[in-house]
Amino acid sequence: MRKNRPKYKAIIDGAVQVIAENGYHASQVSKIAKKAGVADGTIYLYFKNKEDILISVFKEKMGQFIQKIAEATHREQDVKKKLLTLIQLHFEQLAVDHHLAIVTQLELRQSDPNIRMQINNVLKDYLDVIDMILEEGIEQKVVRSDLNIPLMRQMIFGTIDETVTNWVMKNQKFDLVSLAPDVHNLLMNGLRTNE
Amino acid sequence: MRKNRPKYKAIIDGAVQVIAENGYHASQVSKIAKKAGVADGTIYLYFKNKEDILISVFKEKMGQFIQKIAEATHREQDVKKKLLTLIQLHFEQLAVDHHLAIVTQLELRQSDPNIRMQINNVLKDYLDVIDMILEEGIEQKVVRSDLNIPLMRQMIFGTIDETVTNWVMKNQKFDLVSLAPDVHNLLMNGLRTNE
C-alpha cells in the first residue's frame, strides 16, 4: 500500500517542516520535494495535488495525536483524571514537536472550505473523546447536567486551543506542559455541579 | 482624509464580502474592485497592497467591534454583568454580520506573520477589556485569585471564540445570541471563588 512506502512518510514530514517554516501559502511543492529528498514529480505519485498533501499531513499527524489521547483517557478510570490526561497529552505532544504545533495552530486554520471540512472530520474524533468524558462525568454527577454538552465541550476545547495558540504566538517561550494542572483546575471548576 | 472618502468604505465592505465568499487567498483584487464598484487601480489609491486591505478590514471592523464592547462593559457596574454584556455583544455583532463573522473566525487566522502581528495588536484591546473585568472581579472576590489572569482570559476568549467558530462552521444554523446566558453561566462557574 502506497502509504507504507518510505517516500510517503518523507514527503509528509517534509511538508510539516516546510509549512511550519514558511506558512502554507509560501510552501511550494518544489520546496517540499527538496526537503523530502525526492523529485517534484514524485510528489504526484503519492498525492493527488497540493491540497491533498495538506489534508494528508493533518490526517496522519492529527490521527496519531488523537489516537494517543483517546487511548490514554480510556485507560484512566476517574473522569477528572481523564480530563487531566487529555490536557496533558495535548500539551505534551505539541510541546515536543513545535513544527507540528505551528502547523496545527496557525497554518491549518486557513485554506479552502473543502480542506476545512476534511480537517473537521479528523477533529471530530477528538471532540468525541471530550464528549464521552463529559457524558461519563454527568452520569457520575461530577459534571453539571444543566448545560448541554456541546457548550461545555466548546469551553474545554476552546480553552485548551487558545492556550496553545498563545504559546505558539509567543514563540514557545514558556513551558506549556506545566500549565496543564491549572487549566484542568479551571475547567473542572466551571464544569462541576453546583450543589 | 483618505478614510472618510466613500470609496474607502466601499472597498472595505467589498473586501469583507469577497473574502467571506472566497477566502483571502482566492480573493483577487479585481474581484474586490468589482464588488466595490471601483476600478482595479482605485484600490491602490487607498491601500498599499492586497495585504494592506486585509489589515485595514480588520482594523476598521474589529476596531468598531471592540469599541462597542469596551464602552458597554464600562457602563455596567457589576462584574458579572460586565462579562455577560461582553459575551452578548460579541455574539450579537457577529450574528448580525455573518460575512464579518466568517472573515473574523476563519480567514483572519491564516496569513503571514506580519499580518498576524498587526491583527494581534488590534485584538490586544479586546483582551485588555477581559483582563480589566477579571481584575475587578478578583478585587471584589467574585473571581478566584489563585489562578493567573492570562489563563482565565484564555478560557474566556477561547470559549467564546470556539463557540462562534462552531456556529460559523455549522453555517449559522442555530441562534448564536441565545447561547450567551449559558456561556456566561459556564464561565462564571469556572471563575468563581471556591469558598
Added chain:
Amino acid sequence: MRKNRPKYKAIIDGAVQVIAENGYHASQVSKIAKKAGVADGTIYLYFKNKEDILISVFKEKMGQFIQKIAEATHREQDVKKKLLTLIQLHFEQLAVDHHLAIVTQLELRQSDPNIRMQINNVLKDYLDVIDMILEEGIEQKVVRSDLNIPLMRQMIFGTIDETVTNWVMKNQKFDLVSLAPDVHNLLMNGLRTNE
C-alpha cells in the same frame, strides 16, 4: 502662444531634471508634474502625451544648444577656429548643465523609432553646421578633399560625442572643457590635407 506660458517651461525643466535623475522609463508623468509644480492633468494641456514631452525637451534644449553653436561658429572667420569654437561650446554647455548632459548622452538614445526620428531632425541642424565648416575647409584647402564629408563629419561628431559620454559615465569627475584643445588638435590632424 502655448509655448510662452510659464507652465510650459516649468514642465520642460521639470522633465529634464526628472529624466536625468531617474532615466526616461522611470520618469512617470506624475513625477514630472510634481517637479514642475503643476497637476498631472495640466501636463496634457501642453503636451499630447508622454512621448511628446520627451521630444519637446529635446527640441527646446537642443535647439538652444545648437543655435548658440551655429551663431558662434558663424562669427568666426577661420575654419580651424570655427571647429575649436564648436567643440568648446559643445563641451561648455553640457558641462554647465549636467542634467541636460545625462539626458542628451544617455536617456535620449533609447526610445521608440519615431521618437528617434524626431530627435534626428533636430540633430540635423547640428550636423549641418559641421558640414558647412568642412566644406569651407575644403575650399580653403585646410581640410583634405579626398574623403567624403559625411565620413569626416562622423569622425568629428563621433569623437566629440564619445568624449562627452565618457565624461558623463565617469560621473563628470574630470574637466570636460579643458579637453577641447586636444580634441581639436586631434581632429584637425586627421582632417588636414596631406601635402
Added chain:
Amino acid sequence: MRKNRPKYKAIIDGAVQVIAENGYHASQVSKIAKKAGVADGTIYLYFKNKEDILISVFKEKMGQFIQKIAEATHREQDVKKKLLTLIQLHFEQLAVDHHLAIVTQLELRQSDPNIRMQINNVLKDYLDVIDMILEEGIEQKVVRSDLNIPLMRQMIFGTIDETVTNWVMKNQKFDLVSLAPDVHNLLMNGLRTNE
C-alpha cells in the same frame, strides 16, 4: 551547464530579434518566448528576469564579437594593419547580423544604470584592444605621443561607432564594410606623428 542547452541559445537569439524589432522596453517576455519557441515560464529557468536577458544577450553576442576582433588584431604584426583589421571586423560582423547591429547601436544605449555598468564591463575588453594598438603604435612611432591614449581611443571608437549608428539609422542602405579603408585612412591621419 545551463548555457549549453539548446533552449538557452534559442532564447538569446529570440531576444535579439524581438528587441531589434520592437526596442527593449516594448519587448514583452511573452514575445521573446514565442519567438524562441518556448513557454513563457521556460525563460525563467534560464534567466533571472527580463533585465538578465538583456545583459546576457550583450555578454554572449558582444563577447564573441570582441573575441574575434581581439584575435584577429593579435595575428597582425603591423600596427596600421591591426587598426584596419579592427575596423573591418567591426563593420563586417554587424553588417552580417543587422538585428544585432540594431540592438548594439540603439537598444543597448538605454536602460538602468546597473545594466549599463554590466555592459561597460564587457565593452572594456574592446577598449583595451584599442589601447593596446595605440600603445604599440606610439612605441613604434607610428602614432603621435603628445596626446593621451584615452582621447585617441575615444576618437577611434567614437568614429567607428558613429559610422555604424548612421548606417543603422539609414536602414543599412549603404555598404558599411566598404567604408572601412576610408575610416582607417582618416583615423590614421589623425593619429600619425607630425614630423
Added chain:
DNA sequence: TATGAATGAGCCTTCATTCAT
C-alpha cells in the same frame, strides 16, 4: 485654464502540474 481622483489595459513573474525519458 487647472485640478487630481479615477480609470483599466497591460505585463512580469510564480508555481502547481505534466510527461517524456
Added chain:
DNA sequence: AATGAATGAAGGCTCATTCAT
C-alpha cells in the same frame, strides 16, 4: 517508480491618460 525540465494559466500592481468639477 522516479525524475526534473517544461509548461502556461493566473493575478498583483503600475501608470499614462481622461474628465467631472
